[in-house]
Amino acid sequence: MLGEHSIDHVVLERGEIANSWRRERWDSLRLLTPNWQTRLPGLRYAGADPDAYMTCPEVAGFISDFAASFAAPVRTQTEVKSVTPVEDGYSVTTNNGELRCRSLVIASGACNVPAVPALRQAVPSSVESVTPFDYRNPSRLPEGGVLVVGASATGVQLADEIRRSGRRAVLSVGEHVRLPRTYRGRDVLWWMMASGVWDQRYDEIDDLERARALPSPQLVGTPERTTLDLNALSAEGVELVGRLAAIRDGCALFSGGLRNQFALADLKMNRLLDTFDDWARGAGDVEAGAPERFEPTRVPASPRLSLDLTRGDIRSIVWATGFRPDYNWLKVPVVDAKGRLRHDGGVVDAPRMYAIGLPVLRRRKSSFIHGAEDDARDLVEHLVRSLEA
Numbered sequence: 410m411l412g413e414h415s416i417d418h419v420v421l422e423r424g425e426i427a428n429s430w431r432r433e434r435w436d437s438l439r440l441l442t443p444n445w446q447t448r449l450p451g452l453r454y455a456g457a458d459p460d461a462y463m464t465c466p467e468v469a470g471f472i473s474d475f476a477a478s479f480a481a482p483v484r485t486q487t488e489v490k491s492v493t494p495v496e497d498g499y500s501v502t503t504n505n506g507e508l509r510c511r512s513l514v515i516a517s518g519a520c521n522v523p524a525v526p527a528l529r530q531a532v533p534s535s536v537e538s539v540t541p542f543d544y545r546n547p548s549r550l551p552e553g554g555v556l557v558v559g560a561s562a563t564g565v566q567l568a569d570e571i572r573r574s575g576r577r578a579v580l581s582v583g584e585h586v587r588l589p590r591t592y593r594g595r596d597v598l599w600w601m602m603a604s605g606v607w608d609q610r611y612d613e614i615d616d617l618e619r620a621r622a623l624p625s626p627q628l629v630g631t632p633e634r635t636t637l638d639l640n641a642l643s644a645e646g647v648e649l650v651g652r653l654a655a656i657r658d659g660c661a662l663f664s665g666g667l668r669n670q671f672a673l674a675d676l677k678m679n680r681l682l683d684t685f686d687d688w689a690r691g692a693g694d695v696e697a698g699a700p701e702r703f704e705p706t707r708v709p710a711s712p713r714l715s716l717d718l719t720r721g722d723i724r725s726i727v728w729a730t731g732f733r734p735d736y737n738w739l740k741v742p743v744v745d746a747k748g749r750l751r752h753d754g755g756v757v758d759a760p761r762m763y764a765i766g767l768p769v770l771r772r773r774k775s776s777f778i779h780g781a782e783d784d785a786r787d788l789v790e791h792l793v794r795s796l797e798a
């Protein structure tokens with residue numbers, strides 16, 4: 410888009426094109442967004458199975474094809490070490506020398522490092538801590554049972570495959586977003602798109618801070634279009650426990666609020682399904698099955714409140730507790746005390762500095778692959794105007 414406006418630009422990438430999809434994902438991961446939704450400006454999925462979900466190598470191929478389609482000026486193996494303000498722009502230091510630019514777009518990702526709670530320090534040395542960046546498949550974990558902390562997209566997917574590999578899997582569940590894979594015969598993300606929920610703008614959302622902090626939905630992309638909610642996991646034998654509150658004397662302590670967590674997630678899912686149904690009624694001739702409602706999340710009879718990590722049956726903890734961006738290289742005062750970039754819809758609080766690819770940056774879909782296009786168009790327009798000013 411910058412090229413369309415004849416704006417000289419360069420893309421600096423510390424690794425290869427689509428680095429995060431090549432280096433930072435586990436073996437079995439597929440997109441949770443369907444192929445028909447995987448699109449970048451001017452490039453759409455053209456294969457035979459629009460309802461399937463890409464593997465990581467397929468995503469990497471898709472992004473590489475996109476870069477090749479317009480000969481994107483990407484300098485790979487070029488890590489930005491620092492960005493500092495200078496007169497009329499920024500000085501960018503990299504492992505391959507220094508550059509000057511008038512405008513800067515931060516597209517370094519929302520998920521650079523795993524966000525692991527400080528209580529990790531209290532894990533006994535006999536138990537290995539693993540983050541989603543280290544995890545590849547169950548066979549690479551130490552023998553024995555696994556405690557997975559966090560029940561959003563990553564946590565439910567990893568608990569599922571660890572349990573299926575024949576191990577004991579305990580899943581610690583805090584706040585989560587429950588979604589069925591399909592609703593009324595269509596992918597639930599089709600409903601998100603068609604009903605306009607994905608396109609909701611950041612300046613129309615009442616509690617933006619909360620929307621930006623929402624965990625990812627409990628979804629998995631499988632050829633069977635399986636729903637991977639907590640009922641499915643407990644039916645497989647995954648043990649559900651409450652939020653990990655502390656680790657004391659080698660013992661993991663879980664909060665007792667499981668019933669409330671489940672009720673809240675069920676309520677929010679049903680509200681979203683109501684939104685879809687309302688939209689479908691208003692839209693008239695939507696081709697879809699009849700409205701559905703799903704079994705409430707089953708609460709275990711007496712969920713355990715503690716787990717002794719020193720007994721030897723739990724040998725590893727997978728911290729599926731989210732990710733965060735890393736702005737250590739950004740030597741411009743635009744990052745708040747919580748490590749978040751200060752921006753208004755991607756327009757950063759510094760002259761001609763922009764960001765893209767962050768949660769609910771300009772729309773609910775902003776941090777998804779298909780969300781980049783609309784945001785990029787808006788931000789490039791802003792950038793062009795500011796260069797002309």
Ligand SMILES: Cc1cc2nc3c(=O)[nH]c(=O)nc-3n(C[C@H](O)[C@H](O)[C@H](O)COP(=O)(O)OP(=O)(O)OC[C@H]3O[C@@H](n4cnc5c(N)ncnc54)[C@H](O)[C@@H]3O)c2cc1C
Binds near residue numbers: 421518766778
């Ligand atoms: C586990 C997981 C599953 C996901 N599943 C989906 C999904 O199913 N569908 C979907 O649409 N989205 C999904 N996402 C979100 C997905 O990451 C984004 O949609 C998309 O990758 C964002 O692209 P991006 O270019 O903004 O960020 P990234 O893909 O993170 O790319 C940022 C790039 O910046 C580079 N970089 C970082 N710091 C520096 C530096 N200092 N110097 C130079 N280069 C640097 C990195 O190497 C990286 O290549 C998922 C994310 C994760 C973590």
